[in-house]
Amino acid sequence: MLTIKDLDVWFGHPPERVDAVRGASFVVARGESFGLVGESGSGKSTILRAVTGLIDTWSGRIEVAGQPVTGRHRSRAFHKTVQMVFQDPYASLHPRHSVDRVLSETLHLQGMDRIDQRIATLLDSVGLGRGFRFRYPHQLSGGQRQRVAIARALAAEPQLLLLDEPTSALDVSVQAEILNLLADLRRDRGLTYVMVSHDLAVVAHMCDRLAVMRGGEIVEEMTAAALRQGAARSDYARDLLAASRGYAAG
Amino acid sequence: MTETTRAWLLSDAPQTRRQARMGALYQGWLTFRANKLAMLGLVILLALLFVAGFAPWLSPQNPFAQNLADRLQPPSAAHWLGTDALGRDILSRLIHGSRITLFIVGTVALVAPVIGLFVGTVAGFAGGWVDQVLMRTTDIFLAFPKLILALAFVAALGPGIGNAVLALAVTSWPPYARLARAETLTIRNADYIAAARLQGAGPLRLLIGHIWPLCVSSLIVRVALDMAGIILSAAGLGFLGLGAQPPMPEWGAMISDGRTYILDFWWVAAMPGLAIFIVSLAFNLLGDGLRDVLDPKGGAE
Numbered sequence: 001m002l003t004i005k006d007l008d009v010w011f012g013h014p015p016e017r018v019d020a021v022r023g024a025s026f027v028v029a030r031g032e033s034f035g036l037v038g039e040s041g042s043g044k045s046t047i048l049r050a051v052t053g054l055i056d057t058w059s060g061r062i063e064v065a066g067q068p069v070t071g072r073h074r075s076r077a078f079h080k081t082v083q084m085v086f087q088d089p090y091a092s093l094h095p096r097h098s099v100d101r102v103l104s105e106t107l108h109l110q111g112m113d114r115i116d117q118r119i120a121t122l123l124d125s126v127g128l129g130r131g132f133r134f135r136y137p138h139q140l141s142g143g144q145r146q147r148v149a150i151a152r153a154l155a156a157e158p159q160l161l162l163l164d165e166p167t168s169a170l171d172v173s174v175q176a177e178i179l180n181l182l183a184d185l186r187r188d189r190g191l192t193y194v195m196v197s198h199d200l201a202v203v204a205h206m207c208d209r210l211a212v213m214r215g216g217e218i219v220e221e222m223t224a225a226a227l228r229q230g231a232a233r234s235d236y237a238r239d240l241l242a243a244s245r246g247y248a249a250g
Numbered sequence: 251m252t253e254t255t256r257a258w259l260l261s262d263a264p265q266t267r268r269q270a271r272m273g274a275l276y277q278g279w280l281t282f283r284a285n286k287l288a289m290l291g292l293v294i295l296l297a298l299l300f301v302a303g304f305a306p307w308l309s310p311q312n313p314f315a316q317n318l319a320d321r322l323q324p325p326s327a328a329h330w331l332g333t334d335a336l337g338r339d340i341l342s343r344l345i346h347g348s349r350i351t352l353f354i355v356g357t358v359a360l361v362a363p364v365i366g367l368f369v370g371t372v373a374g375f376a377g378g379w380v381d382q383v384l385m386r387t388t389d390i391f392l393a394f395p396k397l398i399l400a401l402a403f404v405a406a407l408g409p410g411i412g413n414a415v416l417a418l419a420v421t422s423w424p425p426y427a428r429l430a431r432a433e434t435l436t437i438r439n440a441d442y443i444a445a446a447r448l449q450g451a452g453p454l455r456l457l458i459g460h461i462w463p464l465c466v467s468s469l470i471v472r473v474a475l476d477m478a479g480i481i482l483s484a485a486g487l488g489f490l491g492l493g494a495q496p497p498m499p500e501w502g503a504m505i506s507d508g509r510t511y512i513l514d515f516w517w518v519a520a521m522p523g524l525a526i527f528i529v530s531l532a533f534n535l536l537g538d539g540l541r542d543v544l545d546p547k548g549g550a551e
Contacts, residue, residue: 054444079450092441096463098270105459109449131263134270139262152445 001160001192002028002051007060009043009050009216020046021058022216030159033186033193035203035210035224037240043216044196045087048162052084064160080110083153084162088169089145093137099123099148100133103155110156122151127181143174150181154189161186163195167202179206200244204228212237278543288539294532302348309342313499322515332517334507340521343499347522350500351529354415354484355477361419363469366426371461373427374434375453385431391424397486404492411500414493418483422476426469433465467544474537478530485526501526 009021021043028034036044050058056072063069065081086092093102103122107115120130126147137145146166153161166182167175183206186193197203203210204227212220212234220234230245232238260277264270282288301308310330317337325332331340373384391399403417437443438461446460485502487493489509494500501522508519 052444052448054447074450076450079448082448084445084448086441086445088441092445094442094446094460094464097442097460098267100267100270105446105451106449109446109451109455129263131265134264134267135262136270136274149445152449156449 001030001032001065002034002194003061003063004047004051005061007047007050007058007062009046009055009058011055011057020216021050024060024213024216024218026211026218026221028160028192028194030192031190032209033195033207035207036194036196036213037198037200037203037210038213039198039240042213044198044213045164048084048164048194048196051162052082053078076111080156081158082160082162083156083158084164085146085149085153085166087165089142089149090137090169092149093145095137098134098136099128099140102148102152106152106155112155118155122155125154125185126151127177141174142170143177146170146174146178147181150178150185154185157189158191160192160194163193165197166195168197168199175202182206200227200241212240281543282539285539285542287535288542291532291535291537291539294528295536298348298352298529298532301345302352305345305349309339309345311339311342313338313342313346314497315339322511322518324515325517331521332515334504334518335511340504340518343504344501344522344525347499347501347504347525350411350494350498351481351484351526354411354418355480355533357415358419358422358480358484359473359477362423363426363473365419365423366428367430367462367465367469369423370427370430370432371434371457371465374431375438375457375461381431384427388424388427391421392428394421396421397483400483400487401490401492404487409492409495411494411498414484414487417487418480422480422483425476426472429468429472430465433468434461437461437464471537471541471544474533474540477533477537481526481530481533 004027005025007021007024008019011018011020024043024047026034036047038044046055049055051062051064051069053069053072053074061068064078067077069078097105100119103119104115107118112118119133123130123133128144128147128151132140132144132148137148140148150166163182167178170178179202182193185191193206195203195206204224207224209221209223210227211218212222212232214236220232220237222232222237226232227241230241232241258269259273261269261273264273282292315338317333319337320329320333321335321337323329323333323337329339329341331344334340334343369384369388373381373388399421400414400417403420404413407413407416443456443460446456451460481501484493485500485505488500488502489506491503491506494503496503504522505519505526508515508522512519
């Protein structure tokens, strides 16, 4: 579904050029849930932004559903296949657009028909009642906003969903709700996930496989089962595991 | 207003697009109404609108009728605000002048922010050389004092109220462009813009549907606060003889007429001055209240 090979992403021009991602390669199969973990600034989210074309300073090879993408421009087919859920639900909804406006515009842009009916279905599928349809973001809680953002991402009925720390801005109890919603949606719709997180527990719960990133490089790929057993091969991944366990125990 | 209408407007879960929109408007009105001074400003401006609308019926005398026998009379029962050097009733002239003031304010308020919004958002959103060209042009306009530039325009176009308004509009857009560009720069990398981009939204849709609504509110506030300055600039041009031409009862020109007699017959200059002062103050108060309602960074979030 998603193939990334020798991906380099950088910001700025020399001499101030910063290499955010260096030589990253991984493959995500259709229907799989893949995690990207690492500390802040390790380049996890940058990879997602390069895939979606929000960053155009990258080199290497990115293929989505067998189709290579280039630079910043993305085709209509790409937008229908790949969607993204952003980290901060307080920043990812337009403050002056109601839920109805957000969803109807998205459906319109994606060339969907029966927009009224679809909005109702979408809201139901993310666990928001019809009563939320005409609310503005400031009338919603963080978890509700993230549900709207997920509904927006699902509007085009994509196959690949990029999740950029979808729960890190939420309360712990709301986190669980959103994670369960995402897991249910994946099961019902056969979605492929690429999930970025710094929370190993979340990734272990949500993903089949994961890659550990550090300083812009992928240091290790492992299965979620290996993660749960603490069987990391590289020193850094082992440190990360120990650190998160210490944190969880403390 | 009945209790049901109120509940309908303030509903947490509006059922239709219309209800949601009316509800948002009503919320804004409640915020605005809580600001007593802003309400005062609104009342004064509504009164001004009323006076301008019904000027011929409200003014006690013909504003152009001269009566040299009655020149420079102090305020009295016959002439509530006195008469000017040609014996014209100052109150009647003020009432008719309100139309001119509203014309000036309205035209400038329609033209300048629109130019500014367009230039600023395009510059901020496009970036690169488009930004450079548009913003350096803005800088050139900003480099001259506003009134001097307006004077140059009027001198080139010829004196008259229409040209004065045009000159004011053309010279007052740069600050709006700067403001709109600054707003755009903070918005354009926001996640909600990125999300819309990911849905395939083109630059024109992003600009008009997503960026303009967020810039417009701060522009409206700024325009309301600038109105006072615009009235004063128009009065300044009138004072210099480049705005309204005699015998038009433009307030600035009326002050200019009264200047000669200011020590002995103070009311000739003071009455139009007072009118400008009250209207400018009203616009400032209104702008302050609008800021509470419209500022997207305000307490409603």
